[in-house]
Amino acid sequence: MASSFPIYVISSSIVRPENVHHSGREKIHLTPHDLDLLYVFYPQRGLLFPKHNKDNQIIPRLKASLSTALEIYFPLAGRLVKVNNHEDNTLSVYIDCDGSGAKFVHAKAESVSVNDVLQSCGSVPDFISHFFPANNVESHDALVSEPLLALQVTEMKNGVFISFGYNHLVADGSSFWSFFHTWSKICLNGSVSNIKPLVLKNWFLDTIDYPVHIPVSEMKTPPRCKTTTKERIFHFSKNKIQDLKEKANNEIGTIFPKISSLQAVVAYLWLSIISHSGLNREEETQCKVAADMRQRLNPPLKKECFGNVIDLATATTTVGEMLDHGLGWTALQICQKVRSVTNESYKTSAKNWTRNVKIPKIGVTTRLADHSLVVASSPRFDVYDHDFGWGKPIAA
Structure with missing residues (x-):
């Protein structure tokens, strides 16, 4: 088996878009729903690929195609900028699409095999954290030094692991996987044919003035708490998922909305966690599910609209x-809350946010973390449809 720290960095560099200067691309204002994520960790994901052929040009080709992809998805190559509003003792934050990269x-992790990653019996191997480029990075860190996007390519004994971490203020999962697919497509084909220009989130919530002013007190960063975490992987077979879905729908009957497969699985996990949590019966618990708002808004945004558009x-x-x-009852609570996220609720919450700005912070008592199950990412993301030139992923 691989040693405790089997990974070493060959190089770390900045990749910039091919053409940095474009009129009308200078600044992207952030909505209250964006700014609410200032203290959220960079989402990190990774794909495990089979070993590429002995082409020594794989890294240069990945970097060249990334430069082309960033030309299209230019906000990811920008930087987060803070402006001091001295007149009312507030701050404003925006994305400067300056092409910084x-x-x-x-x-390389030459002693680590694909099996070391896959055959983990549910536990995530300790060395996996070294396969990712943005560990413990929060969105607000980009105001100081961090880029909005970090990528890492780790060459293994018989595989390649490509991972990323990105700032949630600039994109959500739907937007980011679209970028990743485009990057792989450019690397595979060596061109950008049939790739449409980026559709920006140029819609802003009614009755809100931009840029949004944030009280200086809300930008004070709390001490980072050292926490011990344990990551586990749970696999649900298609039959087990179907069984959970049928059980949940049978329990609630036909007069209620139909429970989806995802809602049934999440409810099962939530129940299992809480039943072993040791919490008192009177304590509150929450389940938070990210909802894509693009088609819920009025007027709706295009499905391919780039940005962070979730609630x-x-x-x-x-x-x-x-x-x-x-x-069944637990799944119904999730189902009803997902259905209740509407154009009206999205706009109302944004308006209320600007009246009393409170940015949740991880590591202190907040509505974001305590006694909560937070469901990130989505089973609808096609994470396996990526081929850089040596085959599609083995695992995500």
Whole structure:
């Protein structure tokens, strides 16, 4: 088996878009729903590929195609900028699309095999964190030094691991996987044919003045808490998912909305976690599911619209109530909250946010973390449709 720290960095560089200067691309204002994520960690994901052929040009080709992709997805190559509003003791934050570039790390883990990653019996191997380029980086860190996008390519004994971390203020999962697909397509084909220009989120919430002013007190960074985490991987077979879905729908009957597969699985996980949590029956617990707002808005945004356009659907109950009612009832709470996230609720929450700015911070008592199950990413993202030239991913 591989040693404790089997990974070493070959190089770390900045990749910039081919053409930096474009009129009308200088600044992107951030909405309240963006700014609410200032203290959220960079989402990090990784894809495990089979070993590429002995082409020594793979890294230069990845970097060249990345430069072309950043020409299209130019906000990811920008920087986060802070402006001091001295007249009212506030700050404003925006994305400067200046083409500063993305971080690109080339690493090697020659003693690590694909099986070391895959055959982990549910536990995530300790060395996996070294396969990612933005560990413990929060969105606001980009105001000081961090790029909005970091990528890492780790060459293994018999595989390649390509990972990324990105600032949630600039993009959500839907937008980012679209960028990743474009990058792989350019690398595979060596061109950008049939790739449409980026559709920007140039729609702003009614009755809100931009840039949004944030009280200086809300930008004070709390001390980072050292926490011990344990990551686990759970696999649900298609049959088990179907069983959970049928059980949940049978329990609630036909007069309620139909429970989806995802809602049934999330409800099962939530119930399982809470039942072993040791919390008192009177304590509150929440399940937060990210909802894509593009098609919920009025007028709707295009599906391919780039940016962060999500809202959290938050189901809240007490421990006792959940345990007494079981799977179907728990799944129904999630289902109803997802349905309740609408154009009206999105606009209202944004307006209320600007009236009383409170940015949740990880590591202190906040609505974002305590006794909560937060569901990130989506099963609808096509994470396996990426081929850089040596085959599609083995695992995500």
